[in-house]
Amino acid sequence: MNFLTYTTSSFNDKYLEEILRLEKLCFPVDWQYPDAKKHYTEMLNNNQNLNIFLLEKERVVGYLIARPYKDVIEELKKYDPEMKIEQHSFYYVESIQIDPNYQGKGGSKIILAAMNSELVRKNIDYFALHARIVNHFNEGVKKIFQNLLVSVRSIEHWYFGGDEPYEYIECKVK
Numbered sequence: 495m496n497f498l499t500y501t502t503s504s505f506n507d508k509y510l511e512e513i514l515r516l517e518k519l520c521f522p523v524d525w526q527y528p529d530a531k532k533h534y535t536e537m538l539n540n541n542q543n544l545n546i547f548l549l550e551k552e553r554v555v556g557y558l559i560a561r562p563y564k565d566v567i568e569e570l571k572k573y574d575p576e577m578k579i580e581q582h583s584f585y586y587v588e589s590i591q592i593d594p595n596y597q598g599k600g601g602s603k604i605i606l607a608a609m610n611s612e613l614v615r616k617n618i619d620y621f622a623l624h625a626r627i628v629n630h631f632n633e634g635v636k637k638i639f640q641n642l643l644v645s646v647r648s649i650e651h652w653y654f655g656g657d658e659p660y661e662y663i664e665c666k667v668k
Contacts, residue, residue: 495599498549499608509515510534512554520591523658544612549603556592558605559586560621574662585613587623590651603638613667620644622664623654632661642666
């Protein structure tokens with residue numbers, strides 16, 4: 495695969511439609527936002543968010559949305575009380591998805607590397623995410639950022655992941 499990434503900080507109908515397509519393709523119905531179009535429009539319109547798209551021959555095959563930690567902590571702390579409230583220079587990966595036809599081909603590594611580069615450019619020091627265990631995404635993240643791991647802990651039932659086990663992972667930015 496010959497993947498490329500595209501990062502945007504402005505709204506684009508084409509990318510909104512691609513995110514909505516991937517959400518339906520990749521997430522079980524009960525994991526999808528009830529008003530996905532509104533939610534993702536807000537995400538794409540917030541210029542503080544990182545919106546990164548994974549492309550293969552100009553086709554969107556994945557995306558990543560990362561938000562300033564301060565913007566998500568109040569909501570997430572309800573479901574993960576161990577999250578620290580005061581985090582500075584910190585982003586949270588809200589969503590990452592790769593089209594199932596392209597999974598296992600290095601796309602996650604490429605899109606996470608693109609995120610890391612953007613965080614370096616923004617002078618951000620850390621990022622965090624809740625990573626799924628069932629599909630071994632957590633292991634991939636830990637392998638990619640093995641020398642930069644700050645904290646890893648298990649969560650038996652992650653609310654936003656169908657009550658599956660997840661890991662909360664914090665990393666330094668390269």
